[in-house]
Amino acid sequence: MIPRKSLYPSFKVLIVDDEEPFIRSLSIALERSAGINNLTRCQDSREVMGILAQGGFGLVLLDLNMPWLSGDKLLSSIIEEHPEVGVIIISGINQIEPAVRCMKLGAYDYFVKTNEEDRLVLGVNRAIQMVEMSKEHKEIRSRLLHDRLENPEAFEEILTGDKAMRAVFQYLESVAKSAMPILITGESGVGKELFAHTAHRLSGVEGPLVSINVAGLDDNVFSDTLFGHAPGAFTSAHGVRKGMVEQAAQGTLFLDEIGDLSVTSQVKLLRLIQNGEYYPLGNDRPKRMNARIVVATNQDLDKKQAKGEFRKDLYYRLCAHHVHIPPLRERKGDIPLLLNHFLGEAADALGKKRPTYPRELETLLANYPFPGNVRELQAMAHDAVSTHKAKMLSLDAFKRKIGSMTLPAHDHDARDVPEDESVFVSSKSLPSVHDVTDLLVTEAMKRADGNQSIASRLIGISQPALSKRLKKMKQGD
């Protein structure tokens, strides 16, 4: 089956001009230079409002001088009846006065019909992005307000009951159809790849999802992998190699670990995103990219660009749609849900019966910071199921993994120790060591849900010492 060519932008662009040759040449230029192919053409000014009433339009390219209805009149009517639709005026008259009048009425831009086709295409592309952004903002607001998801089935693989994650779902759904890149950030193991798959499903494109991890690729390998090569491009290039950009046609190109991309390759990626074109090695004719780009990283790109390790212009381009996934320790409510899922998954994989677990396990895990996030929890569950023999899982398998919870009292490096005196209020007198110990013990018992074994680990003392302290506190000492 020949895949249907995807339409760009996602809304329709109406070209209105009484001169058929101009409409034709503009349509060709827009499609060739910027891939803009969701075009509707109209030569009769009297039909414009009827066409717009059919819906689905986001931008009108409007001639100013036409028989029957002038562009001025139409501009006012469009802005009044379809305020969500952007209008660009394309006029044969090179005069300031009509341009100012149109801009005052609310046109996005004003171009004079000249041979400056490139400038016009750029202007149309800029207007498309503005309309897309404003549509997305409206979408996001409405989704957040009504807490709704249009395609909940697209998120089935991502288990969560967390409010912040739900807001991320809503955001992703709002931007998934846009042609601009999506940047997914979050610590290692939070589920960035799962989100990339979901973004692909939500985008509605018909082509494949093509993934590549770009960490450690030198610039030549990066170019060859992404853009492909012509026969004879280099000594061992015997045949044609299709690059991943081409393999992802009408689909999604997912670049993982983008924070590790070399600076030279960053320039190439920027050009690809900016111009939508690329050159396979050994080819002097550019090819047009027809794929949507999704990138992911566990690095802080903000910091990297401030240090000069990541290009500002590329960062700016990638940031247009930024999905940040919170770490597991900020959504502890998800731990039981994920634990149960991974225990079932492990039991199925190992042909065992799904084990039950003691209630304290959830408390133990809720107090662990999970530096490896969901992947770490998944590994713990698989490990515990593979080694357990009784009906109920033992806590020991988990305690062994959670080594950092059994920190000796003096191990300050591995603990979240406040670096300054912010835990104290300077206007108040200092509490005694005795009082602080009691406060610490009470808080640890609260966090450990009354489990002394877990509480003692949290504050780095032995269980008998904790028990002794608790007894003394009870006696009011």
Ligand SMILES: Nc1ncnc2c1ncn2[C@@H]1O[C@H](COP(=O)(O)OP(=O)(O)OP(=O)(O)O)[C@@H](O)[C@H]1O
């Ligand atoms: N919310 C979730 N529900 C179910 N499974 C999840 C969830 N989040 C992550 N996982 C699982 O955890 C593992 C790690 O997820 P993933 O590979 O997407 O993380 P990542 O953020 O891309 O990691 P890295 O930065 O190391 O590449 C995968 O097996 C994934 O299926």
